[in-house]
Amino acid sequence: MREHPYYWDDPLKERFDITIDSIIEANGYTYVKILENVVKPSGGGQAGDRGRIEIDGTAYEFMDTVLLDNVPMLQMKDTPPIRGNAVLAIDMVWRGAMMSNHTSEHLFVGTVKKKHPDIELGRIWIDGNRGAVELEGRSLTIEEVLEAESQVQKHIEQAIPVKTEVTSARDIDESVRTREGVTSKHDIIRIVRVGDLDSSACAGIHVTNTREICVFKVVDFKSRDKDTHIEFLSGSRAVESLCCVYNAALLRKYSYPFELEQLGAVLDKAKSLQTAHEESLQKIIQLMTDGPHKEQMGSIRFWYEYLPGMDAGSMRSVMKQLPEIERSTTLLFAPGPKSSFILWTKSMPKDASYYIQEPVLELGGHGGGSKESFTGGFADVKNALDLYQQLVEKVRKRISGI
Numbered sequence: 001m002r003e004h005p006y007y008w009d010d011p012l013k014e015r016f017d018i019t020i021d022s023i024i025e026a027n028g029y030t031y032v033k034i035l036e037n038v039v040k041p042s043g044g045g046q047a048g049d050r051g052r053i054e055i056d057g058t059a060y061e062f063m064d065t066v067l068l069d070n071v072p073m074l075q076m077k078d079t080p081p082i083r084g085n086a087v088l089a090i091d092m093v094w095r096g097a098m099m100s101n102h103t104s105e106h107l108f109v110g111t112v113k114k115k116h117p118d119i120e121l122g123r124i125w126i127d128g129n130r131g132a133v134e135l136e137g138r139s140l141t142i143e144e145v146l147e148a149e150s151q152v153q154k155h156i157e158q159a160i161p162v163k164t165e166v167t168s169a170r171d172i173d174e175s176v177r178t179r180e181g182v183t184s185k186h187d188i189i190r191i192v193r194v195g196d197l198d199s200s201a202c203a204g205i206h207v208t209n210t211r212e213i214c215v216f217k218v219v220d221f222k223s224r225d226k227d228t229h230i231e232f233l234s235g236s237r238a239v240e241s242l243c244c245v246y247n248a249a250l251l252r253k254y255s256y257p258f259e260l261e262q263l264g265a266v267l268d269k270a271k272s273l274q275t276a277h278e279e280s281l282q283k284i285i286q287l288m289t290d291g292p293h294k295e296q297m298g299s300i301r302f303w304y305e306y307l308p309g310m311d312a313g314s315m316r317s318v319m320k321q322l323p324e325i326e327r328s329t330t331l332l333f334a335p336g337p338k339s340s341f342i343l344w345t346k347s348m349p350k351d352a353s354y355y356i357q358e359p360v361l362e363l364g365g366h367g368g369g370s371k372e373s374f375t376g377g378f379a380d381v382k383n384a385l386d387l388y389q390q391l392v393e394k395v396r397k398r399i400s401g402i
């Protein structure tokens, strides 16, 4: 048997003449043991090889390769009928994606550690679909993660060679990233170097040049107290995902409509509309339960409403549709970081500005109007409900002439 597994030296060789040594049942699966050291078992946070065994023109698929009692075993989907000679074909789509995802992990972790030496690599998971890493020590912000992503993409385009060498564990120095206990468990260590960017002890499979990765994309991020969980895609899966997200926006561009560069602003607007919608529902419940806020002050009717989710334009439209009441003052208030209001008077003794201009100025707002109406707003509002209640109280005093 070879000293090192075949995929250490030539990860692109995909067909091997093999000998099936035994077929066993365990853990509810059928496993095949072969005599040659040619398939990569799962371990160290990386999935195993997939592929098929061919016997007399019939293919028998294996879905994973695992270590059972330290021996690589093929976990079969279809059980081959005989022991003896066969051909093993590696699923190179799965393996190629693992090589790309795994080298991306080296590049990403190496890039993060160069900028943030206090961060340590925790658990990882790499398979032919995606990669995931836990970065420990302290939590990273999404901006720091995306900056590292951008650096990784530059390194991919720089076409950096990925080299491996096998050396004695005693010769490993601090420039090589090693997982805890690796140098004491093994006499011989394989070092994987991505240019000057990253050197780590690793038994996995990698591309031979960063350009083979093509694209690296972080697709999920969770920041916790003292660590950060990051999921990523690379290669054609990253391209598929990027196209899928881009096209989801493109399909809505003309019916919405919006410019793609404005997608962030569109999402922000959707979030604020959702909040406004929930507040509007609360307002409807209040109106149905308590009725409108109307007070009879002598011969004058004072009507005031707090209307979340509205803006100045929609309040004007509401105002026009309200029933005409002789001798009335109506105040509508739309809350928000920028709150706006409209005051409408009917047959009042004085102009609209008399009832509201001074209160608005006292509360730090602005506005202007005509004889019967006065509109305006407030900027940088922290507590809109409190502001509204103060404004109502001040207008009430002006109407009652106190």
Ligand SMILES: [Zn+2]
Binding pocket: 102, 106, 192, 202, 203, 204, 205, 206
């Ligand atoms: Zn590796």
